Amino acid sequence: MKQKVSIPLLKDHHNHPSFYALFKDCLNLQEIKDKRKALQMAQSLDRDRISVVLGWNTGFYSFSEEELNRFPPVIIVNLSLHSFIINAPAEAELKKKYPDIIANYKDPSWYEAHFSRMLIFLADMVEPTEQKIKTLFDSLYEKGVYYAEDMLLTGEKAYSIINSSPYRGRTAFWADLATFKILNPGVQRGVKGIKLFADGALGAGTAALDIPYNNGKKAGLLHTDDELFRQMQEVAILGKGVSVHAIGDKALFQVVRTMRKLKSGGISFPEVRMEHCQFINEKTAHEAKELGIILSMQPNFSDDSTVYRDRLPAQYLEQNNPFRMLIDKAGFVPGKDLIFGSDGMPHGMKTALQTSLFPPFPQQRLTLDEFIAGYCMPDKSYGAMEIEIDDSSGVRVCIFGSIS
Numbered sequence: 001m002k003q004k005v006s007i008p009l010l011k012d013h014h015n016h017p018s019f020y021a022l023f024k025d026c027l028n029l030q031e032i033k034d035k036r037k038a039l040q041m042a043q044s045l046d047r048d049r050i051s052v053v054l055g056w057n058t059g060f061y062s063f064s065e066e067e068l069n070r071f072p073p074v075i076i077v078n079l080s081l082h083s084f085i086i087n088a089p090a091e092a093e094l095k096k097k098y099p100d101i102i103a104n105y106k107d108p109s110w111y112e113a114h115f116s117r118m119l120i121f122l123a124d125m126v127e128p129t130e131q132k133i134k135t136l137f138d139s140l141y142e143k144g145v146y147y148a149e150d151m152l153l154t155g156e157k158a159y160s161i162i163n164s165s166p167y168r169g170r171t172a173f174w175a176d177l178a179t180f181k182i183l184n185p186g187v188q189r190g191v192k193g194i195k196l197f198a199d200g201a202l203g204a205g206t207a208a209l210d211i212p213y214n215n216g217k218k219a220g221l222l223h224t225d226d227e228l229f230r231q232m233q234e235v236a237i238l239g240k241g242v243s244v245h246a247i248g249d250k251a252l253f254q255v256v257r258t259m260r261k262l263k264s265g266g267i268s269f270p271e272v273r274m275e276h277c278q279f280i281n282e283k284t285a286h287e288a289k290e291l292g293i294i295l296s297m298q299p300n301f302s303d304d305s306t307v308y309r310d311r312l313p314a315q316y317l318e319q320n321n322p323f324r325m326l327i328d329k330a331g332f333v334p335g336k337d338l339i340f341g342s343d344g345m346p347h348g349m350k351t352a353l354q355t356s357l358f359p360p361f362p363q364q365r366l367t368l369d370e371f372i373a374g375y376c377m378p379d380k381s382y383g384a385m386e387i388e389i390d391d392s393s394g395v396r397v398c399i400f401g402s403i404s
């Protein structure tokens with residue numbers, strides 16, 4: 001069956017525009033599968049300043065210490081953003097300003113525990129400009145994204161540029177606690193809320209599941225209950241909303257029980273969100289609903305059930321992104337307390353729709369109406385996209401219209 005409809009542009013509730021804008025035109029190795037070509041490109045980087053290279057897929061190649069140190073000063077970031085390597089010329093330069101990062105970044109658990117700081121550190125290497133911000137928002141628009149909420153403000157300068165640009169109405173800013181504390185009061189007022197982390201990521205095997213990964217390793221929580229309680233309490237005192245990254249069932253349960261404790265102590269927030277929630281079980285879902293927590297989820301991560309088949313225990317493949325349980329059993333309502341975004345992996349309407357309507361498992365499936373309610377602008381006055389949904393062809397979602 002073929003269906004052609006026009007729908008409003010995306011309201012992407014979880015993205016990183018101030019981060020992605022900085023690196024839009026830096027060297028990206030994602031498509032470079034030939035190591036010789038990667039070596040050549042890295043040789044021609046700027047000799048006078050530290051460059052950031054993104055998209056390195058360790059499945060394609062790695063660099064020897066000698067190769068790495070022949071490059072101009074460089075930080076080469078893993079595709080997942082969950083690790084990077086730094087060559088000696090760059091390390092020599094960076095250890096003055098960032099001694100603890102240079103001493104610890106090679107330790108995966110240290111990196112994970114300081115993940116948002118690592119992104120801010122990378123962002124520090126590049127100057128935000130009006131042009132970079134414009135290029136990013138224009139390219140989002142072309143991909144069908146009107147609004148992209150910024151889950152990690154990279155700094156005051158990016159805030160000022162966006163806030164005095166035509167794009168100010170197309171985002172809202174969340175900041176990590178450390179960044180928030182050093183912002184000037186005017187910027188602090190403009191920040192919507194504080195982003196915290198309860199666990200790591202699937203790609204790095206650090207999302208906190210109740211049982212071990214297929215390699216036998218277990219991932220722990222980033223904080224004790226007391227630490228998370230104190231962090232959330234600090235956010236409440238600031239009067240800001242709170243958004244907690246939690247992927248594994250163990251992490252999600254921790255956030256919910258901490259919220260319950262805060263609530264029974266009379267502590268409240270203007271808004272409470274959990275980000276990703278991929279392995280939320282039915283019990284935790286009911287409790288989250290009762291506590292008024294908004295689930296901010298990414299339909300594109302339904303594909304993790306295929307991509308991470310190697311590391312995820314079999315029962316977890318089916319339990320990833322259980323949208324049917326959340327809507328049909330726990331009573332979450334798309335657009336109200338169930339909202340959708342992409343994390344920029346990748347940006348755009350096409351993957352968002354494809355993975356929502358045609359996910360690997362039936363319980364991950366959203367209807368078109370649920371998609372529009374949870375993932376689109378309120379109406380077509382911000383622009384619209386024509387889509388073709390074809391149940392029988394390989395490419396089931398085809399965007400053929402342009403933005404009006």
Ligand SMILES: [Zn+2]
Nearest residue numbers: 014015151343
């Ligand atoms: Zn994110």
